Amino acid sequence: MPEGHTLHRIAQLHHRRFAGGVVRVSSPQGRFAEGAALVDGQVLERAEAYGKHLLHHYASGLTVHVHLGLYGTFSEVELPMGAPVGQVRMRMLGAATDFGTDLRGPTACEVLIPPEVDALTARLGADPLRADADHERAGARIRRSRRAIGALLMDQALIAGVGNVYRAEVLFRHGISPFRPGTSIAPAEWDALWADLVDLMPIGVTAGRMHVVRPEHDTGAPSYTEDRPRTYVYRRQGEPCRICATPVAHQVMEGRNLFWCPTCQPR
Structure with a gap:
């Protein structure tokens, strides 16, 4: 999607x-x-x-x-x-x-x-690409929920526009396990996640592609498919993490494929 x-x-x-x-x-x-x-x-x-x-x-x-x-x-x-x-x-x-x-x-x-x-x-949540987004309200709602942050980021009633790729990649970039409950996400952590989405998503608008790997890590193993930029974890299950070489893990969370590094994103 x-x-x-x-x-x-x-x-x-x-x-x-x-x-x-x-x-x-x-x-x-x-x-x-x-x-x-x-x-x-x-x-x-x-x-x-x-x-x-x-x-x-x-x-x-x-x-x-x-x-x-x-x-x-x-x-x-x-x-x-x-x-x-x-x-x-x-x-x-x-x-x-x-x-x-x-x-x-x-x-x-x-x-x-x-x-x-x-x-x-x-009925839509805060959109990182809109100037009228209320990210503080979204953060407050996340901190009241015991659902996993990996599921909350995909809930369009909370965060509008984030899908599987941005979910997996922004959590990796901040070392946050997708299994942590929303109640455990500190305000500073949420502010950092949001700020990263606000920086990353306009690049996708301009380029027409999601660029999520920092320049210093944009080497080595190719992308999961020829016509896409590299990712840290998305669709890289079983392959070595670009940071620590731990095999990237995969499972289904609330009906959607989830990817993460067990070492860089400890529970």
Whole structure:
């Protein structure tokens, strides 16, 4: 599932290309036909992201909400666009741009009215990529929970936008075991974790990739796959830790794969 930096990157791109102009919206697949008709021909005022959610705000007050889920993707195409390929849920064409975009396979693609947008954002936690994030409130909620910090970081009602990679890597960078309960995370530890996310995630927005390994450690064993930067522990189970050479451990925590170094992140 794309993490928050991906949605913020898409939001910035769509805002730059489409905001301020009339857009034509359709649903070649048909599943979003009614929603597309509601916003087709309207002015897109702005595009923004909140955690893993993309929001297209229109001058009429309507908002198109997209959650990519596991399989959703946007394809950016120069005009003129050809016939839709595959199951295109939503196609957008901008009158004042040379680009269009096709959305395929999202978990959610729907039109919301303002109270529904407010309800959506109210149930999301602090987003490290947003200036309005309340990280102190998130920290206070974490310190009241006995759930493992590895699970709490993935709880979108607490921290919006953090996924499996950032969860594993930021805990490693701070030597924190993913199994420690939230009640054991000191305020200074949470402040440091948050500050690191605030530093790391914008790099992902700009570069389109998550860069999480410090320069002095960015050597040796290659990444877990050819087209990704190196990680400390993510998807490196059984391989030697880049710091201490202990084999990286793996297990499933609350339905998601978890990776950590037993030596660098002692319980």
